Amino acid sequence: MSSTDLHPEWPVAALDHVDQSVSVEVQNALLALQDHKLAVTWNEHLRCDTTPEIANLASQASASGSFTGFRTARSYFGVRTTLEEIGILGNTGSKGELRCVTGDDLYASVCK
Numbered sequence: 001m002s003s004t005d006l007h008p009e010w011p012v013a014a015l016d017h018v019d020q021s022v023s024v025e026v027q028n029a030l031l032a033l034q035d036h037k038l039a040v041t042w043n044e045h046l047r048c049d050t051t052p053e054i055a056n057l058a059s060q061a062s063a064s065g066s067f068t069g070f071r072t073a074r075s076y077f078g079v080r081t082t083l084e085e086i087g088i089l090g091n092t093g094s095k096g097e098l099r100c101v102t103g104d105d106l107y108a109s110v111c112k
Contacts, residue, residue, distance in 0.1 A: 012070075034069025037062045 014023040035046040036058035083089035
C-alpha cells in the first residue's frame with residue numbers, strides 16, 4: 001500500500017510486444033499526473049497542457065489510487081545493502097549467488 005525507503009517505488013513496466021511510442025506516452029502521462037493534480041489543489045497550472053478536465057481526472061486518479069505521483073526509478077542498490085545488513089539477504093548459494101536467508105520462523109529470520 002505504500003512506498004518506503006526499503007521499497008522506493010512500485011515499478012511500472014511494459015511487455016515486449018508493446019510499441020515503444022505507447023510506452024513513452026504512458027510514461028509521460030504518469031510523470032505529468034502530479035503536476036496536473038496540483039492545478040486543482042493550488043488553483044494554478046504548472047503545465048501549459050493542463051485543462052480543468054485533465055486536472056480533475058488527475059486529482060480523482062490520485063485519490064482513487066492512493067498515490068501522490070510518479071518519478072523515474074531509484075537505484076535498488078540501497079535496498080540490497082539494507083537487506084544484507086539486516087541479514088535477510090546473504091551469499092548462501094553454491095556459486096556465490098545472493099539468496100534470502102531464513103530462520104525457523106519470522107522472528108528468527110529478522111532478529112538473528
